Structures are given as C-alpha cells and as structure tokens.
Amino acid sequence: MEQEYYVSPARKLTDAEQQLVWNKPQSHKTSAEEQRISKEIKRNWNRGEMKIANILLEGDAGSGKTQLAKALSYNLGLPYTKVTCFADMDKSDVIGAILPIIPTEQLEKMESEEQTVLQALYESDGFHSATEIVMQALAVSREHATHKLKQLMKKVEQNTEGESVEYRFYPSEIVRAYQNGYLLEIQEPTVIRDAAVLMALNSALELDGSINLPTEIVRRHPDFVAVITTNRNYAGTRPLNESLRDRVQHTEKMDLPAKEVMLERAAAKTGFDDLEVLGVLADVIILLDETARANAIKGVAGMRSFFYWVDAVAGGASAQESLYHKVIYKITTDPEEIKILEDVLKSRGLQESLNELEANLKKKV
Numbered sequence: 515m516e517q518e519y520y521v522s523p524a525r526k527l528t529d530a531e532q533q534l535v536w537n538k539p540q541s542h543k544t545s546a547e548e549q550r551i552s553k554e555i556k557r558n559w560n561r562g563e564m565k566i567a568n569i570l571l572e573g574d575a576g577s578g579k580t581q582l583a584k585a586l587s588y589n590l591g592l593p594y595t596k597v598t599c600f601a602d603m604d605k606s607d608v609i610g611a612i613l614p615i616i617p618t619e620q621l622e623k624m625e626s627e628e629q630t631v632l633q634a635l636y637e638s639d640g641f642h643s644a645t646e647i648v649m650q651a652l653a654v655s656r657e658h659a660t661h662k663l664k665q666l667m668k669k670v671e672q673n674t675e676g677e678s679v680e681y682r683f684y685p686s687e688i689v690r691a692y693q694n695g696y697l698l699e700i701q702e703p704t705v706i707r708d709a710a711v712l713m714a715l716n717s718a719l720e721l722d723g724s725i726n727l728p729t730e731i732v733r734r735h736p737d738f739v740a741v742i743t744t745n746r747n748y749a750g751t752r753p754l755n756e757s758l759r760d761r762v763q764h765t766e767k768m769d770l771p772a773k774e775v776m777l778e779r780a781a782a783k784t785g786f787d788d789l790e791v792l793g794v795l796a797d798v799i800i801l802l803d804e805t806a807r808a809n810a811i812k813g814v815a816g817m818r819s820f821f822y823w824v825d826a827v828a829g830g831a832s833a834q835e836s837l838y839h840k841v842i843y844k845i846t847t848d849p850e851e852i853k854i855l856e857d858v859l860k861s862r863g864l865q866e867s868l869n870e871l872e873a874n875l876k877k878k879v
C-alpha cells in the first residue's frame with residue numbers, strides 16, 4: 515500500500531538520494547489533489563506520449579502547493595529538490611556553471627573567501643549544485659551564493675586569460691534533477707525576466723527532451739517529474755509564460771482549502787482541536803479572504819495567517835486582539851481597507867461570534 519504510486523518500484527536510490535525523498539510528518543493530511551495527481555501519474559507512467567510528468571499547481575499562497583509537491587516525492591518514491599526562481603535568473607542558473615581548475619600556487623594568491631569557495635567546489639563530489647556548495651561554504655543565502663559564484667567566475671576567467679586551463683562543469687539543481695530522475699519543484703517561474711531563460715526551462719520540460727551542456731548532452735531521465743508552483747496573482751503581475759503552461763499535462767487550482775480541511779490542518783499543526791473555536795476562526799479567515807479579493811485589497815488571509823492565529827488563541831491570547839496581529843495587518847495596514855474588513859465581520863455577525871468565543875474561553879480558564 516505504502517508504495518502504491520511508486521513510479522519505479524525496482525529503482526535503487528543511493529543513500530544520499532534516499533535522504534532527499536520527503537518523509538510525511540505526522541501533521542501531514544493527504545488531500546484530494548494529492549490522491550488525484552498520484553493516481554494520474556501512476557496510471558499514465560508507461561503510456562509513452564501520454565505520460566504525465568509536468569504538473570502545475572497554481573493558486574493562493576499557503577494553499578499547500580509546496581507540501582503537495584513534497585508529498586508527491588514521497589508517494590512516487592522520488593528524491594525531492596527545488597529551484598526558487600528569481601527575476602534576473604540567467605542561463606547559467608538553469609544549466610550550471612563552468613569553472614576553470616586553478617593551480618594551487620595561483621589559488622593561494624586569491625582572497626581567502628574566494629579560496630574557500632573554490633576549494634569547496636574542487637573538493638565536491640558533484641552531488642550538490644555549485645550554488646549549494648557556495649551556500650554551505652560561506653553560510654549565505656541562495657541568491658547571495660548565485661551572485662558570488664558569478665563574480666568569482668568572471669574574476670577567474672580574467673586571471674586565467676590566455677593560459678591553457680582545465681575546466682570542470684558544475685550542473686545546476688535543475689540539470690541534476692533532470693539527469694538523475696528526481697522530482698523538481700520549480701517555484702514561481704513567473705518572475706523570470708529573460709526570455710532565453712524561459713526557453714531553456716521550456717525545452718527542459720519536453721517529455722523526450724535533452725539539455726545541451728558545454729561538456730555534454732544530457733537526456734531527460736524517465737523518472738524526472740517537474741512540479742511548477744505559482745501563486746495566482748490578481749493585481750497586475752505577470753501570468754505564467756504561455757509555452758511553459760503548454761508543457762504541463764495536469765493542473766490543479768489551489769485555493770484556500772475547504773473549511774474541514776482548514777480545521778484538520780490547523781489542528782494537526784498546532785495540537786489545538788477545539789472544533790468550535792477553530793470553526794469560528796476559519797469562518798473569519800474565509801470571509802476576510804473573500805472580502806479582500808472583492809475589494810481589490812492586495813494582501814491575503816491565507817492558511818499561514820490561520821495557523822498563527824489559532825496558535826496564538828490556543829496559547830491564551832485574545833482572539834479579537836490577535837486577529838489584528840496575525841491576520842488583518844498582514845492583509846493590510848491601510849485604515850480604509852481595515853475599515854472595510856471590520857465592517858464585513860460585523861455585518862455577518864462574526865464580530866459577535868468572536869466576542870462570545872472570547873467570553874467562553876475566559877470561563878474555561
């Protein structure tokens with residue numbers, strides 16, 4: 515039963531790969547979307563051109579897109595990796611970096627930070643992407659590491675100009691997943707500005723595709739599964755690139771989950787399971803979410819706000835007061851917009867429900 519949806523039951527993962535397969539925590543609740551996608555992928559896995567291996571999860575922030583991608587890693591039995599897209603991503607971020615191997619005498623003359631980075635890269639086993647190695651070596655963020663790596667490549671290129679040097683290729687996270695057959699979450703490719711980068715990404719999603727690296731051509735591993743996750747935006751932001759969208763074989767529209775699912779997830783996450791209280795808080799979140807949308811208020815009242823609010827109330831905070839700090843101010847701090855949200859809570863009787871709830875909670879203590 516456990517391995518019902520394994521796409522390659524006979525495949526032997528290395529220890530390092532096995533560690534990348536997600537483990538479902540106790541708090542994970544299997545959703546209808548998760549079951550549907552797992553079934554679909556398994557059903558079509560050996561059906562040639564009908565294979566389903568590019569998935570799009572589009573919708574509200576906090577609706578569970580990332581966790582769903584991870585759950586698929588578990589269900590399909592594939593290592594999970596991700597790439598977080600950013601606006602000025604370039605082709606080397608999609609493909610990887612090529613770096614010259616610098617002789618030791620020359621290396622010793624470089625700045626210590628640069629030495630640290632190069633040393634870490636040279637010693638790497640090729641299992642981690644160059645960016646990840648730099649992140650670890652310098653204890654910096656992904657974006658910072660990407661930037662550092664580019665700077666370093668430029669510098670090394672200048673220093674070694676005209677000399678005959680040996681090169682080594684460090685594949686990106688995307689290429690590693692593609693080549694080794696992992697499940698790759700591609701977060702928010704909507705932000706990418708460079709059309710060439712989108713094209714590179716697009717061709718990587720061809721079912722029968724290949725990627726041209728400076729050193730070789732790599733073919734898509736039959737187990738490679740791409741899960742694009744993107745927040746659906748309302749006010750003026752770019753939609754997902756048409757041709758990327760066109761590559762997708764199964765799409766889920768991810769919204770604020772149904773109320774029962776909201777309660778179930780919140781209870782699992784916070785350990786607080788008073789369904790009456792949870793129900794009122796969920797009703798408030800649902801109404802605020804609708805109202806914000808209807809009035810073109812930019813912020814969202816999503817699952818994350820819900821969890822933090824429930825947790826505060828469970829910890830003894832006033833539901834009324836924490837509503838502002840955990841939910842409303844996260845949506846907006848504009849006084850007129852706050853007024854709209856407050857008015858709708860009053861007119862739908864939820865203000866009163868919160869009062870009652872507060873009084874009851876006080877009595878219980």
Ligand SMILES: Nc1ncnc2c1ncn2[C@@H]1O[C@H](COP(=O)(O)OP(=O)(O)O)[C@@H](O)[C@H]1O
Binds near residue numbers: 576581818
């Ligand atoms: N199936 C689920 N069961 C329990 N908790 C979930 C589930 N899906 C999401 N969550 C929780 O909801 C929160 C938001 O989920 P996440 O996947 O990060 O959302 P998104 O990627 O859509 O912004 C996380 O804290 C996550 O643990």
Ligand SMILES: [Mg+2]
Binds near residue numbers: 579580581743
């Ligand atoms: Mg996410």
